[in-house]
Amino acid sequence: MVKIVRVDPLNPRDEDIAEAAAVIRSGGLVAFPTETVYGLGADAFNAEASARIFKAKGRPADNPLIVHVSSLDMALELGDMPEKAVEVAKKAWPGPITFVVKKKADLPAVVTAGRPTVALRCPAHPVALKLIEAAGTPIAAPSANKAGRPSPTEASHVAEDLGDSVDLILDAGRTFFGVESTIVDVTREPPVLLRPGPFTVEELKSLLGEVEIPPFARGLGEADVALAPGMKYRHYAPETPLILVDFDLASAVRAARELGLRVAVLCLAGRCADADAAINVGSDLYEIAKNLYDALRRVDKVKVDVALAPTVPERGIGLAIMNRLRKASGFKFAATEEELRRLLRV
Ligand code: TXA
Ligand code: MG
Structure with missing residues (x-):
């Protein structure tokens, strides 16, 4: 030990x-x-x-x-x-x-x-x-x-x-x-x-x-x-596929569940969607930065098929958060529900 x-x-x-x-x-x-x-x-x-x-x-x-x-x-x-x-x-x-x-x-x-x-x-x-x-x-x-x-x-x-x-x-x-x-x-x-x-x-x-x-x-x-x-090199990535979602998170969760998938979300305060696992990362950018890596580690522990994360504004420490999220997701980014469905089918 x-x-x-x-x-x-x-x-x-x-x-x-x-x-x-x-x-x-x-x-x-x-x-x-x-x-x-x-x-x-x-x-x-x-x-x-x-x-x-x-x-x-x-x-x-x-x-x-x-x-x-x-x-x-x-x-x-x-x-x-x-x-x-x-x-x-x-x-x-x-x-x-x-x-x-x-x-x-x-x-x-x-x-x-x-x-x-x-x-x-x-x-x-x-x-x-x-x-x-x-x-x-x-x-x-x-x-x-x-x-x-x-x-x-x-x-x-x-x-x-x-x-x-x-x-x-x-x-x-x-x-x-x-x-x-x-x-x-x-x-x-x-x-x-x-x-x-x-x-x-x-x-x-x-x-x-x-x-x-x-x-x-x-x-x-x-x-x-x-x-x-x-x-x-691959960075910050959980084993579970992670997708960055740049539209309403609740609709994204619904779309994924309709495909029969178990879903985790990284949620920002007040925006916790109805997922199989909700991992709270906080409300302001500093709180999100502080909790981000622990949240990414948790994604693998809740045993889901896919994890969805919202985007944050790219200012201040938000630029660092988005950089890490983009890499952790292997650059999987959905701006619309159609894009998300396409990513979920592969
Ligand atoms: O906050 C931090 O910087 C933490 C704590 C422990 O200080 N350290 C850290 O180290 O994040 P690491 O190794 O995980 O990331 C260092 C990055 C790597 O991407 C590496 O390629 C880059 O710094 N790097 C180191 N030396 C470099 C160099 N001479 N030219 C360009 N990039 C370099
Ligand atoms: Mg490192």
């Missing part, structure tokens, strides 16, 4: 942080909370330990990891951060934004998947920050889920997916935002949004000026692999 240590998210005990830091320093894997999702961490300068992350997750070797730092100074040792990015980092870090920059230090190739760039992020979670400080080394960490599965927003999700392949889980309860950090590639001019997250595009533009938002960053279609190596 994997060791799970319960910690207070704001005031973790020094001895618990020291224990986890010792695991990192000795080449082990620690799952730890961030303000977005749980990460699966290893010493970023230890190639063998970092390779274990890929093995534990079943992650393809060409998909690089984010390197977590506890300060801007630590980031500046690892990457060539353009002046613009430094200015944004000064305002936004610690926080849910990751910068892709030219890599500087000799980080192992396994961490950056052999790329000349590195993704850097300083997480706004006391447990994460204290862990990096105590370990005295940057921590390479992807989300702590099996490749393709929804990211973990609770320690139990990590244990469910990775179990004994992790040495220690620091359990600080539910993570705050529930969707992964915003990623922006600042090696390009204008900078390119690779993944929307809790740090909103609106905020990013106010700090960076122009930002390119390619269609894949909205979850529309396949990504340019040269730019975004991880985005080509």
Whole structure:
């Protein structure tokens, strides 16, 4: 059984942080909370330990990891951060934004998947920050889920997916935002949004000026692999087919049930349709983001034939929610009842 240590998210005990830091320093894997999702961490300068992350997750070797730092100074040792990015980092870090920059230090190739760039992020979670400080080394960490599965927003999700392949889980309860950090590639001019997250595009533009938002960053279609190596893979998906519904959810549920299917819906407050299973995700966008991955995990537990999810406005954190929903559905999107029926028949 994997060791799970319960910690207070704001005031973790020094001895618990020291224990986890010792695991990192000795080449082990620690799952730890961030303000977005749980990460699966290893010493970023230890190639063998970092390779274990890929093995534990079943992650393809060409998909690089984010390197977590506890300060801007630590980031500046690892990457060539353009002046613009430094200015944004000064305002936004610690926080849910990751910068892709030219890599500087000799980080192992396994961490950056052999790329000349590195993704850097300083997480706004006391447990994460204290862990990096105590370990005295940057921590390479992807989300702590099996490749393709929804990211973990609770320690139990990590244990469910990775179990004994992790040495220690620091359990600080539910993570705050529930969707992964915003990623922006600042090696390009204008900078390119690779993944929307809790740090909103609106905020990013106010700090960076122009930002390119390619269609894949909205979850529309396949990504340019040269730019975004991880985005080509299946993501966040439940085993049960999921369809995004952009018309009245109650009619969509009725149409699916008429075809003899058992249906689950992800419902927004006040819009719970008469389905076989109703999974409440909340009412405002932040609540929906926070509950989204747990809801996607629940979809498989209620044993239905199909799950339907409503769309949300693509503003603020809503852009991140729609990106995740589009990917989780494998781009299955119905704007009308006819389209839904067509998707349900195949
Ligand atoms: O909120 C988060 O970012 C969480 C927590 C744990 O910090 N981490 C996370 O990591 O979501 P992961 O590995 O699940 O997603 C990182 C994404 C991947 O899609 C990867 O391809 C991309 O970042 N990435 C990493 N390094 C990159 C690079 N050098 N160039 C382009 N994309 C990169
Ligand atoms: Mg991930």
